[in-house]
Amino acid sequence: MAAGKKLFLFDIDGTLLLTGRAGEHALRLGLKERFGIEDDLSGISFAGSTDGAIARQMFGAHDIPVTPENLADLFDGYVHHLAHELPQREGRVLPGIVELLDALHAREDCVLGLLTGNIEKGAELKLSHYGVWDYFEFGAFADDHVDRNQLGPVAHARAVERHGITFEGRDVYVLGDTPKDIACARAAGFVAVAIATGGYTVGELAAHEPDHLFESLADTRGVMAELLGEAGAAA
Ligand SMILES: [Mg+2]
Incomplete structure (x- = not known):
């Protein structure tokens, strides 16, 4: 068997x-908090993409170098905000x-x-x-x-x-x-x-x-x- x-x-x-798009909001807040950049992420393709591919799109749009440190920083901010966003969004x-x-x-x-x-x-x-x-x-x-x-x-x-x-x-x-x-x-x-x-x-x-x-x-x-x-x- x-x-x-x-x-x-x-x-x-x-x-x-x-x-309820908690993930997108958390990424947006992470970018703002860690890199001082406001972006509504309307130009980003989310569906089916990995978070790593999404982060590279975000960095590319703002000339942020794709380094392990920058990726870790963005995701650290993302996770922090995601925990707060999830209970606030209607998912x-x-x-x-x-x-x-x-x-x-x-x-x-x-x-x-x-x-x-x-x-x-x-x-x-x-x-x-x-x-x-x-x-x-x-x-x-x-x-x-x-x-x-x-x-x-x-x-x-x-x-x-x-x-x-x-x-x-x-x-x-x-x-x-x-x-x-x-x-x-x-x-x-x-x-x-x-x-x-x-x-x-x-x-x-x-x-x-x-x-x-x-x-x-x-x-x-x-x-x-x-x-x-x-x-x-x-x-
Ligand atoms: Mg999916």
């Missing part, structure tokens, strides 16, 4: 939850997420991890605030690589390390709300599961040909049946 385990790697923003866990995580968590043949563009500390703050951090055993984060497409193998390696078994590419599901999540799954040879609960519609995501496409994850039985087959739905 062990060889047949499935690995589910979840994106955070737009997939598990919405934070929420998306429909069906808790039920789906409960259903997957209850199965011995399913492993849950994160594959996210968030830095780990930001991911922990967001998921803890909404009560879903403890579902995930491990993750691949922006701390691991600036390029999201490099994060699939990192997450896979952590799963292998923890469970002492390998996971076939067809048994690794990357769940996300943007074309970049689909590309990330493709880059690693994993299964792309797109959900239109973030900034992209079903039609926009369909153009990138994910393996599975859902309007939302609200229908727990339907999602389990499609991803795990009929036996999965019955279990």
